[in-house]
Amino acid sequence: MVHFSTSVASLRSSEIRDLMSLANKPNMILFSGGMPDNDLFPLQEVDAIYRRLTAREKQIALQYGPTPGLPQLLDSLSGFLRDKGLPVDTNKLLITTGSLQAINILGHAFIDPGDTILVENPCFIGAISAFRSYQANIVSIPLTPAGIDTEALGRTLDTLEAAPKFLYLTPNFHNPAGTLYHRDTKLRLIELLRDRNIPLIEDDAYSELYFHDEDREHLQTLKSMNPEGLDICYTGSFSKILGPGLRLGWMLVPDEIYRKCELIKQSIDACSPSFTQMIAHKFLESGAYLPYLNRIRAEYKRRAEAMTQLLNAQLPEGCTFTAPRGGFYIWIQLPGGADSTNILKRAIDKGVVFVSGKTFDPHGMRNDRIRLSFCNSSVEKINEGIPLVVESIREELML
Numbered sequence: 559m560v561h562f563s564t565s566v567a568s569l570r571s572s573e574i575r576d577l578m579s580l581a582n583k584p585n586m587i588l589f590s591g592g593m594p595d596n597d598l599f600p601l602q603e604v605d606a607i608y609r610r611l612t613a614r615e616k617q618i619a620l621q622y623g624p625t626p627g628l629p630q631l632l633d634s635l636s637g638f639l640r641d642k643g644l645p646v647d648t649n650k651l652l653i654t655t656g657s658l659q660a661i662n663i664l665g666h667a668f669i670d671p672g673d674t675i676l677v678e679n680p681c682f683i684g685a686i687s688a689f690r691s692y693q694a695n696i697v698s699i700p701l702t703p704a705g706i707d708t709e710a711l712g713r714t715l716d717t718l719e720a721a722p723k724f725l726y727l728t729p730n731f732h733n734p735a736g737t738l739y740h741r742d743t744k745l746r747l748i749e750l751l752r753d754r755n756i757p758l759i760e761d762d763a764y765s766e767l768y769f770h771d772e773d774r775e776h777l778q779t780l781k782s783m784n785p786e787g788l789d790i791c792y793t794g795s796f797s798k799i800l801g802p803g804l805r806l807g808w809m810l811v812p813d814e815i816y817r818k819c820e821l822i823k824q825s826i827d828a829c830s831p832s833f834t835q836m837i838a839h840k841f842l843e844s845g846a847y848l849p850y851l852n853r854i855r856a857e858y859k860r861r862a863e864a865m866t867q868l869l870n871a872q873l874p875e876g877c878t879f880t881a882p883r884g885g886f887y888i889w890i891q892l893p894g895g896a897d898s899t900n901i902l903k904r905a906i907d908k909g910v911v912f913v914s915g916k917t918f919d920p921h922g923m924r925n926d927r928i929r930l931s932f933c934n935s936s937v938e939k940i941n942e943g944i945p946l947v948v949e950s951i952r953e954e955l956m957l
């Protein structure tokens with residue numbers, strides 16, 4: 559018998575992962591993956607970037623780089639973040655191997671076994687797994703259509719015996735809920751957390767994927783509001799604005815936190831890939847990201863609207879959702895007692911797959927919700943697949 563450490567002994571393949579292996583049949587319609595569509599990647603732009611690299615740049619790309627990131631990318635990314643109003647001059651930027659590594663490093667930096675941390679419910683599964691691996695005691699706060707339930711958060715903060723080590727949030731186009739926090743929720747959060755010595759981890763993987771210019775006011779990041787008396791660890795990613803295969807993300811954090819995180823990163827992988835950092839740097843520096851983002855925003859908006867219209871027309875009474883204003887996901891609340899794993903099994907039989915709700919419950923219990931991704935299917939596939947999802951829901955609800 560192999561004796562694993564206590565921190566990994568409780569890690570298990572999820573039921574959902576096992577179910578998904580059934581969903582590998584050809585022609586399956588996939589509303590499950592949270593990844594960009596292969597057909598939308600900027601292939602020509604990346605080809606042109608590589609062809610134009612000098613011999614010296616190619617040597618740098620193939621070599622180890624500094625732990626904090628290639629200086630060229632730190633510079634161009636600082637410009638990109640400065641344009642979003644982020645305080646790059648008073649905080650430190652660390653390039654990471656995907657933003658999941660940034661979240662993992664922050665978990666490592668703050669969590670001792672048994673420490674309480676706060677997250678939203680539902681919550682990004684990657685973050686839940688990272689925090690679990692450090693044996694956190696995860697306390698969750700419900701998410702409302704306007705963002706985290708600040709009343710519930712206030713009550714929890716007042717009643718917890720030990721102060722939580724941090725609060726982890728995804729305020730812009732939440733995964734899985736699609737929620738865009740209302741600006742008032744962001745302001746209330748700042749008020750609630752001020753001077754409590756509870757750092758906030760602000761996960762901003764999706765904010766570039768907005769569908770409506772008029773939402774910009776709500777999209778302003780908490781970090782760029784520069785609140786006094788609150789440490790914000792801001793994380794972001796190239797995964798949704800260029801490609802997840804680059805495995806590049808970042809954290810922008812106060813200097814004291816940065817120094818620990820840099821040491822942690824050094825012990826994990828020494829540096830993120832120089833090769834993809836060079837490509838990402840040129841993508842930003844050349845401005846190629848601007849037309850690319852416009853193109854993908856328009857396409858994801860088209861897909862989101864197609865899915866929203868079908869769901870509005872076909873979902874049975876009692877099923878509710880908020881139309882997404884950006885990002886990749888629609889989150890459906892089923893009527894009381896419905897079990898989304900049963901619905902998923904029926905859907906797989908019909909040739910369509912999504913992710914069941916309990917995957918995103920930090921406590922792995924609540925299963926009366928489902929996540930549909932519209933990012934990875936054409937409008938034609940959405941038109942074909944949504945009636946099958948709805949049929950599966952109706953069968954389960956015996957309607």
Ligand SMILES: Cc1ncc(COP(=O)(O)O)c(C=O)c1O
Nearest residue numbers: 656657658682733763795797807
């Ligand atoms: C909310 C959220 N944060 C972070 C990530 C991690 O992305 P990556 O590690 O590819 O940067 C994802 C990926 O889907 C996500 O949905």
